[in-house]
Amino acid sequence: MGRIPAPTPAQGQDGSEPRVLVFTATRGWRHDSIPQAVATLRALAGEAGLRFAHTEDPALFAAAELARYRVVVFANTTRDVLDETQQTALQAFVRAGGGFMGVHSAADTEHDWPWYGELVGAWFDSHPPGLQTARVRFVDPPEAVDGAWRVTDEFYNFKRNPRDRVHVIATLASGDYAGGTMGADHPIAWCREFDGGRSWYTGLGHDPALYADPIFRAHLARGLRYAAGAADDC
Template identity: 50%
Template sequence: MEIEEQIRANPIDAVVLLTSVHLEGMARGVVMGEVLTPDGQLALRRWTADGGGFMGIHSAACTEYDWPYYGELLGARFAGHPDFQSGTVLVEDRSHPSMRHLPPRWDWNDEWYDFRSNPRRPGVQVLATIDEAGYEGGGMGADHPLVWCKESGDGRLFYTSLGHADDAYTDPAFRGHLLGGLRWTAG
């Protein structure tokens, strides 16, 4: 079933676009490039305009480059990343359900996404950044958001750039991060 058919046909609380890696035993969406048809774009736009939640995970920032609304919804577009490596995630808001179980400085291994623009702006709540001094190849400088959320009308958006490796999805801290983000997104 196409993504847009699922959006139209199922009573749901949130739409999630997940990274394109294979996750054993989990449903996945292939998310890179242009993945929605014009009908799918319309369905997602209506969904979010009507107060539906949208959660993007990792490569959800690498999709729908030709659709300006999606870029506005997500808040930033993927620009590139250095090699997969360890780094320190700096949790900015431990009161958010996706972050409350994490320490203020969380050591993690991932692809550290750089974005074409910084998503930090009025109305956007940055939940975590990365300390670029702690890894090689960062391209955003001292303020490098990794996780953010925003409320838009009655709807909510949550995005995490984390989650490249399959084993991330078996890590209790990361699973708690995703579950908290999903619960917040679904309202």
């Protein structure tokens, strides 16, 4: 896949140099792929002209702190990671035009917060045991992806099909593997404008090996561009 040209992201909300904050706090299952996710996002942020920060400290979710950033990424977060004050700060960040990007178990986060469920698009419900291989079809195929991309990963079933609320980027061929519950229409990545800001999510990213795949890296790069306001094509 050809390299995506470096964008010119919007500034942080306080007018500072554009930044991305990658958040990987967990209160449930902790994915072995978190280090690979952080390293990949660090590299992609550099290519995109974004200064990079990584934290597991929810105290950074305060209005003055988040104003320094253009994008917040929840990368394999799990369960209840923010208190009510921190939730309010994230909500205000998005409503002020901030970008949100969710990777894999970002959909298994904050199940008791309805606004977050709308932000991420759909919550995790279940997954078959182990890694399996299936075709992922992009709705608007990126450069050099001919037909379908075969991916080995952990595949999420979601509590609802988000199609009527989001722009679907990619779908999963559920018939390729055992244990899918979504039926023939199984969105696995999507984006949307939401509550004044932008949201982008991919259900992929469980397996550490996937972060070395150039197609997956390009997929994440497009999401980062979109969430940063550097492109309308997600």
